[in-house]
Amino acid sequence: MDSTERPLRIPPEMAIYAEKHDIFHLIQTLVRNLMVDKPDDPIQYLINFLEMDNVDVPRIILLGPPASGKRTVAKKLCKHTQAVHITFSDILKDDNDLTRAAQSYHDKKQNVPKDLWIQLIQQRLSKPDCVRRGWVLEAIPKTQEEALCLQEAGITPDHVVMLEAPDVVLIERSSGKRIDPVTGDVYHVTFMWPESEEVAQRLETPRTLMAVELMSRMLQKYHTEAHALKRTYHNCLKIINADQPHVDVFSQVLNFICTPQHSPSPYTPRILLFGPPGAGKSLQAKLIAKKYGIINICCGELLKAVSADESHMGELIKPYLESEQRVPSSIVLQILTERLSRMDCTTRGWVLHGFPRDVEQAEILHKSHFTPNRVFFLEITDDIAIERLALRAVDPVTGEWYHSVYKPPPGPEVQARLRFNPQHSEAQLLMRLKEYWSQTVSLQAFYPQAVYINADQDPHTVFESLESRLVGQLPKILTNLQTNEG
Template sequence: MDATVRPLRIPPEMAIYAEKHDIFHLVQTLVRNVMVDKPEDPIQYLINFLKRDRFDGKFLLLLFISVFYRTNIPFGLSITPYRMCQTLALSFNSFLTVMLEAPDVVLIERSLGQRIDPVTGDVYHVTFMWPESEEVAQRLETPSTLMPADLIAKKLQRFHTEAHALKRTYHSCLKTINADQPHVDVFSQVLNYVRTPRHSASPYTPRILLFGPPGSGKSLQAKLIAQKYGIVNICCGELLKAVSADESHMGELIKPYLESEQQVPSSIVLRILTERLSRMDCTTRGWVLHGFPQDVEQAEELQESNFIPNRVFFLEITDDIAIERVTLRGVDPVTGEWYHSIYKPVPGPEVQARLRFNPRHSEAQLLKRLKEYWNHTADLQAFYPQAVHINADQDPHTVFESLESRLVGRLPKILSNQETFES
């Protein structure tokens, strides 16, 4: 093949590395901070920025009305950005945002009931937190900074005016918590929100594996996924046939196996498959693969080649359903249309007369293929413990909806407890 027309291939390690280290987020953070801060010397600014211990800008932003009797959250930043200009500036760096809300009557009661110990400076409340010591209780005073009820009401009105805009600004990362409950419960809810794994905003390339017995609908589901999301549909069997049909060295190598209906050696299949998966369209658009791997050894070889799926599905049907679906279907050699005795009957006797049935679809052959599939399924499921199991004994579009619901969500970016508290 002329080197000038040879397909451009991108090493799979590049995509894996970018996703593992969240390169998209890193670049986005650098560009965002440069555009917000507008330094005179952008290069030196970026150098200094990268020298920081942490530069991902993760912190907790608490939105509240300052008359709250609120718990101290021992991490992050507590601030009340009333005006939208403050909010927009902060929103560039805020990843986790919590808004504490409570009825106005509760807030006013909390504010007016505050008392302070002039000796220690500790703050108490006549209803919610009265000191156990009678001596301390005797010396409590009303804080000199305590606002009258009418001023508190004005401040609440101002907060409510800005609250809608604040929620709209932080809608993608906002958690609203009812503060009219014990502070321990408020803290627990905030902590749970912080510890919840965040979904990375980084784009990811779908790398999908479909497993399933014959007749489970792998080819159809792969076709539907590829059509809707523009990713590359790779059927291992069809790929081998296409390679065999060309005049390449690899095509001549596998042709005898296909003509004699023997299994192509895994090493050759892997070479053909990795060559296809490394092309530009698969690297940039993603791929959905079915027909390979067929056992754990092939799965390990695929992973060692750095083609690691980020979505794995097992389409599940019983053997009886598989036999019904496969053995009763035939093809019209004139039109190439497939028909099924139950699900898609032939339109007339003329088509019925010329219908052809694949010998591999006989019940005896199918039972052998099913036995081979089930012999390796348990090991493959153990190899891919995060795989999703889909009931394929349903309408094809219902099956597709089940698959799609697990495709559209972003991959979760798991944070350890240490990372969470340091953020």
């Protein structure tokens, strides 16, 4: 390793502190609002923003086909959360140069250009009421193109609700819709009649009551964009069946938007894999690292790589490896902490196997602040471990691994040149297994929240079991990592 180019190291305490105090979400909120509001004085804006009583105001997008109940749900949401209800028609009621330009397109029954459209949205959301109270965008965006424009402008919702119902139900609702001219509230002759007789008497049939043919065309147009919108907002989307009493629909919507989408806070996965020889730790670590873009660290391979360097540390551990002796824990930890402190591990996370081997090493790792947030024990019996390893050999010509039972060599020529690993002899394996089990009970007690996985299955089945526990515990960061890797 070139000593003149030292990798940037980040103390592990930083990540732990950030997770504990929700720093990741705070920074995400600040940056997002800067991008949306684009203030002339960013520093003063951030100061004012942090001085607000509640920086985590609602930012909700409510989508759905015509007659699905968006207006009713949006009004109830705003009443409950004090957020600002925003529709595109309401935005056009403002009297300024942008709205007048947009209105001219509407008068000509032309689509508003997307640059003008996004400026109108940004202008509205940057007003003090939206910054202070949050917002509910009703039927905005209508297309994936509009959704992407919002994202490019930094307008990202915390929650997206999409209402769905069969077209037959929506067409029936459309024909029975009634409007309160005083409040603008929407009612229905069958599904939602007002309790107040006074309100019921003043209800009016909408002037824009659609014929079945027109409604069908509008539904078809909506469906062509709905799937793309679902993909765009899949990380924060909740689809709710609107073909039920409006009280139940609103209850489900409210329950969703009251669930913080940033909890648990985004943090880097720090994963430990334990298991006896032959349990498949290396393979599972590779699968996890490949899918989620985190760093795979096998302690044994790391020591070999350092030994191959011409560094002082490499020269120090080389005699231990050449004589097949265990490298002292203090030296291993020094090498391991240097690797775990690098930028890639700190920002992307890591999956570690081969260390710690006993409670003493686990305590040293813990005191160094490299605390795992997920620990797995891969479990197999000794008989399975011996069967997996003792019957495995490598072709020195091709580097291909074969197994006498599961993957026999293709012919006698390959069979003749196979090489078995001396460490995989039954006697050696029994010693290693005995050593592993002598430490396992103490390690399991040290990591009481560990998850136990049956590793006597197909490797991909084992990976699915691991992944289900990972995604359940680390949903946001793993999803983001998977998206970025893709």
